[in-house]
Amino acid sequence: MMDNLDDLFASAQAVRMQPSDGLMARVLADAVAEQAVSRQVRPVVAVAQVRRVGWLASLAALFGGAGSLVGVGSAAVAGLFLGFVQPDGLGSVADLWAQASVDQVEMIPQLDALLAEE
Template sequence: MARKTDGMQGREGLEDLFAAMREERVPPSDALMARVLADALAHQPRPALPVAAEVGAGVAVRPGLWRRLAGLFGGAGALAGMGTAAVAGLFIGFVQPEGLSLLGDAVLGTPLETVELIPDVDMLFAGN
C-alpha cells in the first residue's frame, strides 16, 4: 500500500525532480533533426518561376518588357503601388494644396516658396 504524504513533501520532491531534469541535457537524435528539417523545408513557400509561353510549333516566347519589369520590382502589385506613389508625389508637387502650404509655414516659419531645398556650393562651405 502506498504511503500517503502531505502536500509539501510531494511538492518539494517534485521540484527536486524538475531541477534534476533541467540540469540533464539530452541532445536530439540525428534522425529527429533530419525529420524536423525535412518537414520545415516541405512547408516553405517556393517562388513561382516565369514560364515561357509556347507558341505554334514549339517556339518559346520570352516574357515581355512589362512582365520582366514587374518581376524586377516584386510583382505587378508592387509595381502598381510604386506607380501610385509616384503619381501622388507629382500631384502634390505641382498642385501645392493649401494645407501643405500652411503646414510648411507653421513648421519652417517662412513661406514655403522661400525655402532653399538645393543649396548652392558656396552656402555649404559658408558654415551657416
C-alpha cells in the first residue's frame, strides 16, 4: 500500500504543471482592472483615537489590573472584619494552636514594655 502511494507521489512531483496562456491572460486582466479601480478610490486613512486613561486606571494597572486590586481589597476587608469582630470560633482555633487559653494577643507592645529594663 505504501509503495503505491510513494510511486504516486513521485510521479506527481515529476510532472510540472504550467498554467495555460488563457488563464494567465485572464488573471493579468483582472489585476489591471483592480489597479485602475483602486487608483480612482481615495485610500481610507485610519485615525487612531487616543483614549485618555485616568489616574485611577493607571494606579490599578500599576498593581496588576482591577482584578488584583479587588482580591487585595477583599482580603483587607476580611482581615478587618475578623480583627474587630473576633468570632467565637476564632478563639477556639487560637486555643488549639497555642494549647492554652489565649484571651488577647498584643501585636504591638506598649511603650512602657519597650522601655522597661528587664
